Amino acid sequence: MLTGRVLKPGVLSTKSGGSSIGGNIFSIIRFSTHDGPGIRTTVFMKGCPLACWWCHNPENWQHLPSEIYRAERCIGCGQCIAACPSGALSAGAKGVVTDPDRCEHCGRCVDACPAGARERTSWRVGAADLVRSISRDAPFYDQSGGGVTFSGGEPLAQSDFLLAALQQCSKLEIHRAVETSGYAEPGTMLAVARRTDLFLYDLKLVDPQKHRIHTGVDNARILSNLRALSESGADIIIRIPLIPGVNDDTESIALAGEFITRLPCEHGVEVLPFHRAASVKYAKLGLSYRAENLTPPPPERVAEAARQLSKLGLTVNIGG
Ligand code: SF4
Ligand code: SF4
Structure with a gap:
């Protein structure tokens, strides 16, 4: 959940700022209280290898920069359609429609739009510049026990950039959390672990077939990777997003709970109920929202899932 102040593209330099390693980020949220302990600066990095159909952050799927469309500002002039070299845009009943399979993110439609209805929403930044920006919030970290959280997308999908940023934050003694789907090369995961204080690790489904169906990957x-991180002694909070019809049945929760109890070390668990806040993002991106008809789980169901996990001896919190 976004609670803090959003830093807009353009505030940071797009140059490398002395570091040869750069990466693509979508936004920086300052003063977040939902992405780890204390007051945090959360960096949302672009690109994700999973395709969870209920995803809350569709703006971060693509590794490349992305464009947003605001139908309420559109005057229907069609200049974006004419400017698009890929034939990705067409006029629809509710405004301009984007074909995501054709769009190559060249940004020409943004430049062509006279009404400010199209906007670039992500940008490239050097690791040194990013860390310089993060470090401005250091007084708040000191007072609250906070730090920086790298989220996404999947931050490990830009591993060189992530490792460089983690290393520089480490030198400044900034507490570092990484929110991950866990879908990464094992060597990369362990290299990140050496520079990370806390993992927020998503565990969606233990059943391999259901996982493939709902996320597109094994x-x-x-x-x-979760087992290896636990074995390494990493501090991990395991986050279970509770998605109706996907993993909110007692069998899926039991499988997740049993897997966690068999890990070499003890870890806290957070249950995160599905919410529909992302609906507006899909509309802006011109994407269809597959979770449109999904109803968030009622509080009693969320509490019941948390109780089921607690009975296995796990320490469980319900997140927002
Ligand atoms: S960003 Fe996508 S939709 Fe816009 S002009 Fe380029 S290819 Fe076309
Ligand atoms: S150029 Fe802008 S105002 Fe014109 S149709 Fe495209 S999005 Fe709408």
């Missing part, structure tokens, strides 16, 4: 690597 979960063997996700489960083995």
Whole structure:
């Protein structure tokens, strides 16, 4: 959930700022209280190898920069359609429609729009510049026990950039959290672990077939990486997003709970109920929202899932 102040593209330099390593980020949220302990600066990085159909952050799927469309500002002039070299835009009943399979993110439609209805929403930044910006919030970290959280997308999908930023934050003694789907090369995961104080690790489904159906990827690597991180002594909060019809049944929760109890070390668990706040983002991106008809789980169901996990001896919190 976004609670803090959003830093807009353009505030940071797009140059490398002395570091040769740069990466693509979508936004920086300052004064967040939902992405780890204390007051945090959360960096949302672009790109994700998963395709969870209920995703709350569709703006971060693409590794490349993305464009947003605001139908309420559109005057229907069609200049974006004419400017698009890929034929990705067409006139629809509710405004201009984007074909995501054709769009190559060249940004020409943004430049062509006379009404400010199209906007670039992400940008490239050097690791040194990013850390310089993060470090401005250091007084708040000191007072609250906070720090920086790298989120996404999947931050490990830009591993060189992530490692460089983590290393520089480490030198400044900034507490570092990484929110991950766990879908990464094992060597990369352990390299990140050496520079990370806390993982916020998503565990969606333990059943491999269901995982493939709902996220588009196999979960063997996700489960083995979680086991390896636990074995390494990493501090981990395991986050279970509770998605109706996907993993809110007692069997899926039991499988997740059993997997966690068999890990080498003890870890806290957070249950995160599905919410529909992302609906507006899909509309702006011109994407269809597959979770449109999904109803958030009622509080009693969320509490019941948390109780089921607690009975296995796990320490469980319900997140927002
Ligand atoms: S960003 Fe996508 S939709 Fe816009 S002009 Fe380029 S290819 Fe076309
Ligand atoms: S150029 Fe801008 S105002 Fe014109 S149709 Fe495209 S989005 Fe709408």
